Amino acid sequence: MSFYFEVVKTQGRARAGVFHTPHGDLLTPVFAPVGTQATVKAVTPKQLEEHGATLVLSNTYHLHLRPGEDLVREMGGLHEFMRWPGPILTDSGGFQVFSLAQINKIDEDGVTFRSHIDGSKHRFTPEVSMAIQESLGADIIMAFDQCPVPTDRAIVEAAVARTSAWAKRCREAHPDDSKQALFGIVQGGIFEDQRAASAHALLPLDCPGYAVGGLAVGESKQEMYQTLDFTLPLLPENKPRYLMGVGVPDDLAEGILRGIDIFDCVLPTRLARHHSAFAPEGRLNLMNATFARDERPIDETCDCYTCKTFTRAYIRHLIVAKELLAGTLISIHNLRALIRLMEQIRGYITDGSFESRVPELLIQWSNNAKRNQAQRHMDTET
């Protein structure tokens, strides 16, 4: 088997695992940096590797529009094209079609939409999404889904029905997981019966992994956690579980506590471009004049290149002087902060201390969140 998941250690519902892929083993829990357009913004693959990144996500919608999946395939596939030697995950394009594109028409068969770049007309169906993702060649590919407003029951019910039918068609179009693992996406908003219905439709497809979609898109944190509480027990123990679009640190800890193995989010790199850095005392806006003469690194406990090398004063100077290096240096730190958090939590699960450490993690990181209000979901970077 090219893809298989081993649970190495559990503590409560939290799991430390290994997901074996053709491009290497992923130690879970894992946080995937987002490389929307086949690049994690402002960071080289070498810098990603040096900072412990293992899984990178790229976006089907964006790559379809630019440079096009045919070109990527001709160039040897996404791994070769962007020179990322490790595992890659592509999303289905569904989320972007509904959030970024100007939609012309949704029907039972698929979605016709116009590009947000040049207004050109395109059509995605489950079969098209599979074909594009096969051309791109990522290790993990996602079923084409509809991600609804999670708190509107009528909309959620329709989206679950559509997502179930589309997932079946994705499986028919992609029956063989030997080269690329097709993950199903459980929808259902915040409604327990809808999550159950969605899981019930997807489990017979026997996917090598399942995602929880449609969260962190506007519901409260409490609603998200409750939804995870009743959704995760519906999913197989022996397969990885992926919480899509989540990257706020306390949500990562809460997700792992409930049994999530994989996360992705643009948050670390997007925050960096807005001068915001994860630090022990909360998110720092490094443009603030407070930091003009601050000789400390962003985080004295961090082992990243940025923190081992540069002062807050220097990074603030780069921001004020509008230097590109600022974005690179803060991105490196923010990515490493989340990757390191995953490594730490994996260690805690392995040594059995995770549950007892959750309160301190949440105090540290919800402090981070509180100081910056609830900016939980940040969708695909453009």
Next chain:
Amino acid sequence: MSFYFEVVKTQGRARAGVFHTPHGDLLTPVFAPVGTQATVKAVTPKQLEEHGATLVLSNTYHLHLRPGEDLVREMGGLHEFMRWPGPILTDSGGFQVFSLAQINKIDEDGVTFRSHIDGSKHRFTPEVSMAIQESLGADIIMAFDQCPVPTDRAIVEAAVARTSAWAKRCREAHPDDSKQALFGIVQGGIFEDQRAASAHALLPLDCPGYAVGGLAVGESKQEMYQTLDFTLPLLPENKPRYLMGVGVPDDLAEGILRGIDIFDCVLPTRLARHHSAFAPEGRLNLMNATFARDERPIDETCDCYTCKTFTRAYIRHLIVAKELLAGTLISIHNLRALIRLMEQIRGYITDGSFESRVPELLIQWSNNAKRNQAQRHMDTET
């Protein structure tokens, strides 16, 4: 002596040397990347080191305006601030005062000008330039000069007189070269008698090195080379000679042939931000559709990270998708191309083959220049 220059090997007028500085030895000839605002744009110090950079130039005018020399001094000086462990050179601010700032008044004592950033009023004199450069703490500091239009005799004569008087005042303000080496700048445009007059005024100051200023600012290539032909014999053999603002590859070779040891230019990083890369077949504009499916590196003979890792097709995609990584990758290559050319020429001088190889170097690199017209001087990056 903190600073001293050893000529290791000569071939004709070309020299391979070592300039010893408190922050390490510079093997010459050397090309210095420009880090205008205490950063070489879009490149980390680590990437610079990995690609053989040894000397970095930073700009007094820019650092005075932002973040200010007092802040840099408080942060431990420029080496500590920007985390560049090797030698640093700062210019005097003279060139930018005349080219970037809105000048209010030039007088015999100095220049009053308004900032190009916020219109604030400032005054540079020889003494002020020395004080700022002492606060910044670079290894090599430059005398405050006036860089004239090189082909207008009356303007050149006045500039030489002023530069001579100002250099004397710089020397009086900075009499001790033990921590920072003050280089004089020979002006005189394209006029042999004026270059002689300038050198005659500067040599008694016994500077540890001398620059040739006021070239590559509008005169023809032939005029520049002729000026070097009659200017360099005026300068001491046992001190390094610095040709300011020159970075076009064939000009580097022509300069070394005439006895130049040090160069600096924004060209490699500025070209990179305009998608232009040095390549064996001439400068490439990598945005061109020709490269959409080009699986070759920018330069198959190059040993830089970019060429060892990425295809032209991928870099073109990054440019089209407006990704910051494009600028970083092309900057790395362009910088390495010039640094490697210096390493090659040093090797040729050492093994006695330089003069016989000049024709092939000029054919290769003037080909580069010809294809892109005479874009020789690119002044300080903003």
